[in-house]
Amino acid sequence: MKLIIVIDPGHGGSDLGAVGPTGLYESHVAWKIACMVADILMRYGIKIIFTRVGDVRVSLDKRIEIANSSKADYFVSIHINSANNPKTTKSKKIRLGESLS
Numbered sequence: 001m002k003l004i005i006v007i008d009p010g011h012g013g014s015d016l017g018a019v020g021p022t023g024l025y026e027s028h029v030a031w032k033i034a035c036m037v038a039d040i041l042m043r044y045g046i047k048i049i050f051t052r053v054g055d056v057r058v059s060l061d062k063r064i065e066i067a068n069s070s071k072a073d074y075f076v077s078i079h080i081n082s083a084n085n086p087k088t089t090k091s092k093k094i095r096l097g098e099s100l101s
């Protein structure tokens with residue numbers, strides 16, 4: 001049975017997410033990362049379902065509906081924080097549910 005992963009690129013459309021010090025939008029970076037991750041995972045035969053395609057706004061309710069109706073094995077939501085200090089090295093990972101290891 002084929003593994004199914006829902007990839008949720010955070011934000012989109014009028015919801016820009018975090019804005020970096022150079023004006024980079026979280027929503028644009030999240031979409032790019034989502035595409036790169038999907039490209040890699042599809043090489044391993046994994047079925048990918050996106051909660052949004054391109055720079056469009058999708059409500060949280062719709063994202064949940066997509067995730068639940070897909071019967072996916074995993075749901076990965078991609079977000080990127082911003083920092084005004086370029087020396088910032090910390091990252092935040094939030095994992096809910098079963099361990100991935």
Ligand SMILES: [Zn+2]
Pocket residue numbers: 010011017018026078079080
């Ligand atoms: Zn975010």
